[in-house]
Amino acid sequence: MTDTAPHPYDHVLPDSLRHADNFKWTLFGDEVLPMWVADMDFPVAPAIVEALQERLTRSLGYYQLRGDPTLKQLLIGKLERDGFQGLTPEGVAFLPGVVPGLYAAVQALTQPGDEVLTVTPIYPPFLSAVTDLGRVLKTAPLQENRGGWTMDFAALEAAVSSRTKLLMVCHPHNPTGRVWTREELQALADFALKHDLSVVSDELHADLRYADAPEYLPFAAVSSDLSGRIVTLTGPCKAYNTAGLGIGAMVSHNPELITRLEQATHGLMGHPGALSITMWQAALTGGGEWLAETVRYLQSNRDFLSGFLARELPDVPYTPPQATYLAWLDLRAHPRAADIQTFLLEEAKLALNDGVTFGAGSQGFVRLNFATSRTLLQEGLERLTRALKDSSQ
């Protein structure tokens, strides 16, 4: 479909979304337009709906205790097509979600009191996994350049010490939407090897890359020297909008690492449910076309947003994301930067994620989720513009 032709997603309306089942649309009042948590406002792929309906005609007993060799093979095949070669079934284990995998990695690969290093801004559970488990959080800010966000290796070197045991990476990166290049990943791999760090790489957003993104390479595929020390986390919930059916996977060329994560959380983790397994199988076997079309729509929303901001709010620093449907907007110059989320809720009736939850240096930023109809996106951007312009008069 062209950019100008009507699209089914153009008809997604608040009345169908504002339902008690929908956290994004009901946390704030009815007058608030929600563009925060990373759910899309689009219906689930027909292939997934059909597979779930069919699955409900059969037993919902303890299926998950068998594991799922079919899903494992499908996932290994998909990761191979992404460039992640050489995985064996022993190097794959399912999780009830990707966040549990972040916690499992911290629990298994470090001891209480050890340091864990990540970059900021970062998806908030990267931070809470470290502090909740009694480890010491070390962060290095990303660098803001004219061309966008980049790794700051001087900052990483300044933050690391002999007590640092784990490096947590988000690729593509939430919230900036960066797809790290081969060169950046190679330098990060060299850094991890130099400092003898284990690595966990959350690649949950990998399938939401835009046509103009740099080539995506799974971090584990960048350097065979890294193979023994890296666990990669993946799952279907961002690409297929299925976060309500928790499931994810941890994969590694080193099955011993997978065993360590399993043992560290044994009895606490739980298994993904039978329906989530059916959902992921259906996504991998029949969801490809839906995903490609959804990414095209998201890319046209991203371009619309970039054009709108350049026209209406040229003083708000922003770099278009290369992947995923999140825009990271710098409102630090605003007089209400210290409580920017509250300001926008009150004055714009717009719910965005508060930058402050993304770690050091992020106060005054907001994260805007543009996975909605073009009409609602435009409405949200108009609300934002009015509130910002009114408050600067």
Ligand SMILES: Cc1ncc(COP(=O)(O)O)c(C=O)c1O
């Ligand atoms: C980078 C990243 N990891 C993990 C998650 C959550 O994954 P799950 O719901 O499978 O725990 C999100 C959700 O937005 C995310 O952006």
